Amino acid sequence: GNSVTQMEGPVTLSEEAFLTINCTYTATGYPSLFWYVQYPGEGLQLLLKATKADDKGSNKGFEATYRKETTSFHLEKGSVQVSDSAVYFCALRGVTQGGSEKLVFGKGTKLTVNP
């Protein structure tokens, strides 16, 4: 079945450091890939997505490229800020029965950015 493996945290960085959170997936067909972020006390928010191979999703300085050859969708940001402190979830939406389009998530990676 479909699955997502995500780099375990926690990750602690200093402000302006480079961030990479690794995400790999297993899926049949051509899934859509997502990064969701959860700020303290809030729900899961879509950060970015990519729907086909070689697509790059980007938002708020974060980027991730859909790599079919390595089945990966790593999240990167060149210079993190304290306000980026949150939990980041990688997810995929595969081809599902019944058209429910459920999401399959990774475990989440907690990022703390120190000033």
Add this chain to the structure above:
Amino acid sequence: EPEVTQTPSHQVTQMGQEVILRCVPISNHLYFYWYRQILGQKVEFLVSFYNNEISEKSEIFDDQFSVERPDGSNFTLKIRSTKLEDSAMYFCASRTSRETQYFGPGTRLLVL
């Protein structure tokens, strides 16, 4: 900006008791979901709901669970007889016909 809301934010209950978790999806959305996250584990799909019926459910979603859309705005998850292992954060989500799901802030359920 419209958002998904969930109540309560925290719920503590005794094993064997019934709980109802409530969600108000975004008003023009058509597809509704419940997910849960046991502490330290992955966010897991429970059930999806469309056109007033369940469209898919996971093996976690056994006879102890039910969902309902009792009116035009609420979407509820009922656990009939809670177990210790039901302790988790429960997330509601909704979407239009487009694929992006919008999530609520979650309800943290603790079963004692």
